[in-house]
Amino acid sequence: MASTMMAQREFDLDKRKNFSEWYNTIIYASGLIDGRYNVAGFVVHKPLATRLMRGIYALLEPELEADGHEPVAFPTVIPKENFEIEKEHVAGFVPQVFWVTKGGGEEFARPLALRPTSETAFYQMFALWIKAHSDLPMKFYQSCTVFRYEHETLPFIRGREFHWIETHDAFATAKEALGQTATDNEIFSRVLFDHLGVPVTVFKRPQWDKFPGGEETFAYDVLMPDGKMLQCGSTHYLGQNFTKAFGVKFTKADGGEEFPFSTCFGPGVWRIVAAVASVHGDNKGLILPFSVAPVQVAVVPIAKGENAEAVVKECRKIAAGLKKDGIRVVCDDSDKSPGFKYNYWEMRGVPLRVEIGGRELEAGTATVVRRDTREKKVVPLAKLADELRKEGSAMLATLKDAAEADLKAHVTEAKTKEEVKNVLESKGGFVRTHFCSTARDGEACAKELQAFTIGGKVRGTLVNKEEKPAAGAKCVVCGHSAKTVVYVAKQY
Amino acid sequence: MASTMMAQREFDLDKRKNFSEWYNTIIYASGLIDGRYNVAGFVVHKPLATRLMRGIYALLEPELEADGHEPVAFPTVIPKENFEIEKEHVAGFVPQVFWVTKGGGEEFARPLALRPTSETAFYQMFALWIKAHSDLPMKFYQSCTVFRYEHETLPFIRGREFHWIETHDAFATAKEALGQTATDNEIFSRVLFDHLGVPVTVFKRPQWDKFPGGEETFAYDVLMPDGKMLQCGSTHYLGQNFTKAFGVKFTKADGGEEFPFSTCFGPGVWRIVAAVASVHGDNKGLILPFSVAPVQVAVVPIAKGENAEAVVKECRKIAAGLKKDGIRVVCDDSDKSPGFKYNYWEMRGVPLRVEIGGRELEAGTATVVRRDTREKKVVPLAKLADELRKEGSAMLATLKDAAEADLKAHVTEAKTKEEVKNVLESKGGFVRTHFCSTARDGEACAKELQAFTIGGKVRGTLVNKEEKPAAGAKCVVCGHSAKTVVYVAKQY
Structure with a gap:
C-alpha cells in the first residue's frame, strides 16, 4: 500500500x-x-x-x-x-x-x-x-x-x-x-x-x-x-x-x-x-467528516499469539463486507504495532476505527472508536455497518456543535475602535460594531480602521439577519451617524 | 432549458x-x-x-x-x-x-x-x-x-x-x-x-x-x-x-x-x-450507448386536442418516476412538434425515446423507440424502467455486433506493396501483410511503404494473437525474409 x-x-x-x-x-x-x-x-x-x-x-x-x-x-x-x-x-x-x-x-x-x-x-x-x-x-x-x-x-x-x-x-x-x-x-x-x-x-x-x-x-x-x-x-x-x-x-x-x-x-x-x-482537526491530526472522508473506517486487527492469523483473516473478511456495504474501509494488516496504526489513521482523519481481537471474535463483536472523542463502543458484528453509519452521523453532530459554539464564542461587541483592536488582538473572531456606511463613502473609515487594528477588515453586513444600528449610534471610526452594523475581522 | x-x-x-x-x-x-x-x-x-x-x-x-x-x-x-x-x-x-x-x-x-x-x-x-x-x-x-x-x-x-x-x-x-x-x-x-x-x-x-x-x-x-x-x-x-x-x-x-x-x-x-x-453515429446524428448517454431517455408527449394537458402532466410524472429509478431522463414538454423533438433528441444520440399519447395513457402503456434501429415496442407503464434498461442493453449488443462486423470486414490480406496500396485506397481498414522487422532495422521499409501508399503506416504486431509469418514469406517491401506479420493502416 x-x-x-x-x-x-x-x-x-x-x-x-x-x-x-x-x-x-x-x-x-x-x-x-x-x-x-x-x-x-x-x-x-x-x-x-x-x-x-x-x-x-x-x-x-x-x-x-x-x-x-x-x-x-x-x-x-x-x-x-x-x-x-x-x-x-x-x-x-x-x-x-x-x-x-x-x-x-x-x-x-x-x-x-x-x-x-x-x-x-x-x-x-x-x-x-x-x-x-x-x-x-x-x-x-x-x-x-x-x-x-x-x-x-x-x-x-x-x-x-x-x-x-x-x-x-x-x-x-x-x-x-x-x-x-x-x-x-x-x-x-x-x-x-x-x-x-x-x-x-x-x-x-x-x-x-x-x-x-x-x-x-x-x-x-x-x-x-x-x-x-x-x-x-x-x-x-x-x-x-x-x-x-x-x-x-x-x-x-x-x-x-x-x-x-x-x-x-x-x-x-x-x-x-x-x-x-x-x-x-486536533493535536493528533485531521478529523474528517464521515460523508467525505476518503477512508471512513480503519479496521485494525489486535492480533497476538496463536490466533493472530485467524484474527487478521477475519478482519479482512469484515472489511470486505463493509466495502460491499458501501463503506470506504481499509484493513490495516501491516506488521506495524496497533499503536502505530492508531496514530497513523488518526493523523489522516479517519473518522472511525474498528478494533478486533481474539476476544471480540469469540464474542462476535467489534470495538468502534470515534476519532473525535476517542469514545469506544462495543457493537455486534452483525450490525457493524449500521452502527458505523450511526457513529459517523453522531460524530458529525458533535463536530457541528463544537464548531458552532466556537463561532458563537467569537462574536464580540465593541463600542470604540480601541475595543475593536483589543478584541482582535486578544481573541480574534468577529467584532460587531457600528459603522458609518458600507457604500463607497465608508471606505476611508474602513482603511483607517484596518490600519489602526493592524489588519482588521470590515467583512460587511449579515445576509441572514437584518441588523439596524441602535438609535443615535455613531460610526466607531469617524463618529458620524452609523448607517449600518458591520463585523470586523482579520482574514487570510 | x-x-x-x-x-x-x-x-x-x-x-x-x-x-x-x-x-x-x-x-x-x-x-x-x-x-x-x-x-x-x-x-x-x-x-x-x-x-x-x-x-x-x-x-x-x-x-x-x-x-x-x-x-x-x-x-x-x-x-x-x-x-x-x-x-x-x-x-x-x-x-x-x-x-x-x-x-x-x-x-x-x-x-x-x-x-x-x-x-x-x-x-x-x-x-x-x-x-x-x-x-x-x-x-x-x-x-x-x-x-x-x-x-x-x-x-x-x-x-x-x-x-x-x-x-x-x-x-x-x-x-x-x-x-x-x-x-x-x-x-x-x-x-x-x-x-x-x-x-x-x-x-x-x-x-x-x-x-x-x-x-x-x-x-x-x-x-x-x-x-x-x-x-x-x-x-x-x-x-x-x-x-x-x-x-x-x-x-x-x-x-x-x-x-x-x-x-x-x-x-x-x-x-x-x-x-x-x-x-x-448515423445520418440522423449521434447514437450514444445507454451506459454513458447523458440523457438516456427522452419522453415525448403526443398531445393533441382536449386531453393534451392531461398527457403532458402524465408524461412529467412518468419522467419523474424514471428519474427516481436512476434513469437519466428528460420530459420534452416544449411547444415544438413531436417530429421536431424526435429529430432533436436523435441528433443528440439519446438511446431511447418514450412516446405517450392519449391512447397509450388509457391502455396504461408507452411506446419505446430505439435510436439505432428505430424499432418500436409497446410496453406496460408499470414495467417501463425495467423495459428501458433491457432495451438499452439490447441496443448496446446490436451496436457491438455491427461494429465488430465492420472491423472484421476491414481486415484484408495483401501479398505485395501494390496490393497494400490498393486496399488502403479502395476500402481502407487494416492490411495484414508480411514484413521484415518491427525492430529498428525495419524502419526504412516502413518509411518506404508509407511513402508508396501515401500514408499507410505499420501499426505493429497483434498483442492478443501470436502470428508467425508463413514459411519462406518475404517482406512486402524489401523482399528479405519476413520476421513478422504486421498490419498497415492510415491513421488520424
Missing part, C-alpha cells in the same frame, strides 16, 4: 496555541499534499487530498445541477484581449495573471492568460448563445483549477493553481439574478454545515471589497482556530456590466432588446479543504 | 460517403462542442460533451482503482529543466510545448511548460517517495487536460488542450512492469467494447513508433468510418529509462540499490468520444 510508505512523524501540536505551526505541519504530515514540487506556489495533491476534493465536488455539483446548472468545460487559456473588455475586471485580475507567450518554438502575437477566473471566456460565448428571452435563464458551472500569480502562498488557502467551481449565469431580470445569489448563499452555507460541519457566516461585502467588475458581492467567512477568517467562496451580482461589455443581448418577450443580468458563484474547493482541516 | 436554445439544423449526411463532412457537422450540430472560441485549437465543451466525458471517466477510474491505482492531482505546469533530463523525451515533446514565461508582470528566469504529459513532473516526486522495496509497486493516476501545440487540429481527435487520464507506475521488476502494460491493454479494450460497444485492436507498436523515452509501446486502434485508424490510447513500458534519469532508486529486499521499472498508460478520453461518435 503506497500510503504506508510515509514515515509517521511525531505530532502533538495545539492548533489554538500555534495555529500556523499546526497547519503547516498537518497538511504535510497527514499526507494531504507534498510541498516539494519544484515550482513555488504549486503543490502535488496526494491521494488523500485528491479524494477529499472529489468528495467536496460530489457534494456541491449535484446541488448546482438540481438548481438548473449544466456542466461545461472551457479552455484553460483566455486571450489577452478578452481581459481588456471590462475595465474594472482587467484592473483587478491582470496583475495576477500567468501568461503563455510561446508554443512550439513560436512567439505568439497575442499572449494567452491561464484563466484566473473565466468570465471573459464565458461572456464571449454568451454573446453567441443568448439571442431570445427563451434562452434565459442560462446557468452553467465548471469544475476546474484556476491560476493566480500570488506572492505569498499557503496550501489550500492561497496558491498559484487551485481547485474550485465557477458558475456563470445569465437572467432576463435583475430580480432573478439577485435571487440566484440568494440561492448560491443558501447552497454554500447548507452544504458546508450539514455535510462538513463547518459553520459559515454569509456577508454582503462592502462596496470597496467586491468582485472587480461586479455590483454586489456576497461571501462566506469561516472562523479559523487563530481567530482569523477564511473566505471559502463568494457569489457576485454583476448587473449588466459584463453583458454590456461583451455585447450579450436578448430580444424581450414584448420585443425590444435588453442586456441580461448576470451572476457568478465561486465555491472554493481548495479553501473548503483548509476549513475542514482547521475547524475539526 | 438551455439545450433547446440551439436551432435544429438539417442533418442527413452519410458517414460512409463523406466522413469528414459528417464528423465536422455532427460534433457541432449535436451540441457536443462550440468551435467558435477565440483561440484556435481550443474548444468549449458544452454540457453534452462534458457529461459524456464524465461518463467515460466514470467507467475508467474505478477500473484503475480496482487495479491498485490511487488518484493524484499534479500541477498543470512543469519547469523547463525537468524536460531536459530524459533526452529522447525532450526531443519528442518539446517541439509541441506551450510555455508560460510571465506572471504578474514579471518575466520568469525559467519558463514553465503546460504539461503535454506528466512523466517529468511525477518522476521527481518518485525520487522522493520511493526508498525501499516495500514502497513498490507505486501506482497513481491523474484525470486532467494536457496541452500540445498541434498545427492541424480536429475536435476530440487532435487538439491543443485535451482530456485524458495518465497513470504513472513504478515496480521492483521488469516482469511486473510488463505485466502492468498487459493489464492496461485488457482494461482499455474491455471497457471500450463492453460498455461503449467500440472494438479495439491492441498492437505492439514498431520500435520506431514508440513513446519518446520508452522501451515498448502498446496502443489501441479503432477503425473509423473512412477506413482510417484512430489511436484512442496507449501504454508504455519505460524500463529504467526515466527512473535512472531522475535518480529514482530503491533498496532491494536483499540489500543493494536498484532503479524501479516503470510504465505509463494514457486512455484518451477525448479520442474515446470521437470513437463513440464516429463508430455508432
Whole structure:
C-alpha cells in the first residue's frame, strides 16, 4: 500500500496555541499534499487530498445541477484581449495573471492568460448563445483549477493553481439574478454545515471589497482556530456590466432588446479543504467528516499469539463486507504495532476505527472508536455497518456543535475602535460594531480602521439577519451617524 | 432549458460517403462542442460533451482503482529543466510545448511548460517517495487536460488542450512492469467494447513508433468510418529509462540499490468520444450507448386536442418516476412538434425515446423507440424502467455486433506493396501483410511503404494473437525474409 510508505512523524501540536505551526505541519504530515514540487506556489495533491476534493465536488455539483446548472468545460487559456473588455475586471485580475507567450518554438502575437477566473471566456460565448428571452435563464458551472500569480502562498488557502467551481449565469431580470445569489448563499452555507460541519457566516461585502467588475458581492467567512477568517467562496451580482461589455443581448418577450443580468458563484474547493482541516482537526491530526472522508473506517486487527492469523483473516473478511456495504474501509494488516496504526489513521482523519481481537471474535463483536472523542463502543458484528453509519452521523453532530459554539464564542461587541483592536488582538473572531456606511463613502473609515487594528477588515453586513444600528449610534471610526452594523475581522 | 436554445439544423449526411463532412457537422450540430472560441485549437465543451466525458471517466477510474491505482492531482505546469533530463523525451515533446514565461508582470528566469504529459513532473516526486522495496509497486493516476501545440487540429481527435487520464507506475521488476502494460491493454479494450460497444485492436507498436523515452509501446486502434485508424490510447513500458534519469532508486529486499521499472498508460478520453461518435453515429446524428448517454431517455408527449394537458402532466410524472429509478431522463414538454423533438433528441444520440399519447395513457402503456434501429415496442407503464434498461442493453449488443462486423470486414490480406496500396485506397481498414522487422532495422521499409501508399503506416504486431509469418514469406517491401506479420493502416 503506497500510503504506508510515509514515515509517521511525531505530532502533538495545539492548533489554538500555534495555529500556523499546526497547519503547516498537518497538511504535510497527514499526507494531504507534498510541498516539494519544484515550482513555488504549486503543490502535488496526494491521494488523500485528491479524494477529499472529489468528495467536496460530489457534494456541491449535484446541488448546482438540481438548481438548473449544466456542466461545461472551457479552455484553460483566455486571450489577452478578452481581459481588456471590462475595465474594472482587467484592473483587478491582470496583475495576477500567468501568461503563455510561446508554443512550439513560436512567439505568439497575442499572449494567452491561464484563466484566473473565466468570465471573459464565458461572456464571449454568451454573446453567441443568448439571442431570445427563451434562452434565459442560462446557468452553467465548471469544475476546474484556476491560476493566480500570488506572492505569498499557503496550501489550500492561497496558491498559484487551485481547485474550485465557477458558475456563470445569465437572467432576463435583475430580480432573478439577485435571487440566484440568494440561492448560491443558501447552497454554500447548507452544504458546508450539514455535510462538513463547518459553520459559515454569509456577508454582503462592502462596496470597496467586491468582485472587480461586479455590483454586489456576497461571501462566506469561516472562523479559523487563530481567530482569523477564511473566505471559502463568494457569489457576485454583476448587473449588466459584463453583458454590456461583451455585447450579450436578448430580444424581450414584448420585443425590444435588453442586456441580461448576470451572476457568478465561486465555491472554493481548495479553501473548503483548509476549513475542514482547521475547524475539526486536533493535536493528533485531521478529523474528517464521515460523508467525505476518503477512508471512513480503519479496521485494525489486535492480533497476538496463536490466533493472530485467524484474527487478521477475519478482519479482512469484515472489511470486505463493509466495502460491499458501501463503506470506504481499509484493513490495516501491516506488521506495524496497533499503536502505530492508531496514530497513523488518526493523523489522516479517519473518522472511525474498528478494533478486533481474539476476544471480540469469540464474542462476535467489534470495538468502534470515534476519532473525535476517542469514545469506544462495543457493537455486534452483525450490525457493524449500521452502527458505523450511526457513529459517523453522531460524530458529525458533535463536530457541528463544537464548531458552532466556537463561532458563537467569537462574536464580540465593541463600542470604540480601541475595543475593536483589543478584541482582535486578544481573541480574534468577529467584532460587531457600528459603522458609518458600507457604500463607497465608508471606505476611508474602513482603511483607517484596518490600519489602526493592524489588519482588521470590515467583512460587511449579515445576509441572514437584518441588523439596524441602535438609535443615535455613531460610526466607531469617524463618529458620524452609523448607517449600518458591520463585523470586523482579520482574514487570510 | 438551455439545450433547446440551439436551432435544429438539417442533418442527413452519410458517414460512409463523406466522413469528414459528417464528423465536422455532427460534433457541432449535436451540441457536443462550440468551435467558435477565440483561440484556435481550443474548444468549449458544452454540457453534452462534458457529461459524456464524465461518463467515460466514470467507467475508467474505478477500473484503475480496482487495479491498485490511487488518484493524484499534479500541477498543470512543469519547469523547463525537468524536460531536459530524459533526452529522447525532450526531443519528442518539446517541439509541441506551450510555455508560460510571465506572471504578474514579471518575466520568469525559467519558463514553465503546460504539461503535454506528466512523466517529468511525477518522476521527481518518485525520487522522493520511493526508498525501499516495500514502497513498490507505486501506482497513481491523474484525470486532467494536457496541452500540445498541434498545427492541424480536429475536435476530440487532435487538439491543443485535451482530456485524458495518465497513470504513472513504478515496480521492483521488469516482469511486473510488463505485466502492468498487459493489464492496461485488457482494461482499455474491455471497457471500450463492453460498455461503449467500440472494438479495439491492441498492437505492439514498431520500435520506431514508440513513446519518446520508452522501451515498448502498446496502443489501441479503432477503425473509423473512412477506413482510417484512430489511436484512442496507449501504454508504455519505460524500463529504467526515466527512473535512472531522475535518480529514482530503491533498496532491494536483499540489500543493494536498484532503479524501479516503470510504465505509463494514457486512455484518451477525448479520442474515446470521437470513437463513440464516429463508430455508432448515423445520418440522423449521434447514437450514444445507454451506459454513458447523458440523457438516456427522452419522453415525448403526443398531445393533441382536449386531453393534451392531461398527457403532458402524465408524461412529467412518468419522467419523474424514471428519474427516481436512476434513469437519466428528460420530459420534452416544449411547444415544438413531436417530429421536431424526435429529430432533436436523435441528433443528440439519446438511446431511447418514450412516446405517450392519449391512447397509450388509457391502455396504461408507452411506446419505446430505439435510436439505432428505430424499432418500436409497446410496453406496460408499470414495467417501463425495467423495459428501458433491457432495451438499452439490447441496443448496446446490436451496436457491438455491427461494429465488430465492420472491423472484421476491414481486415484484408495483401501479398505485395501494390496490393497494400490498393486496399488502403479502395476500402481502407487494416492490411495484414508480411514484413521484415518491427525492430529498428525495419524502419526504412516502413518509411518506404508509407511513402508508396501515401500514408499507410505499420501499426505493429497483434498483442492478443501470436502470428508467425508463413514459411519462406518475404517482406512486402524489401523482399528479405519476413520476421513478422504486421498490419498497415492510415491513421488520424
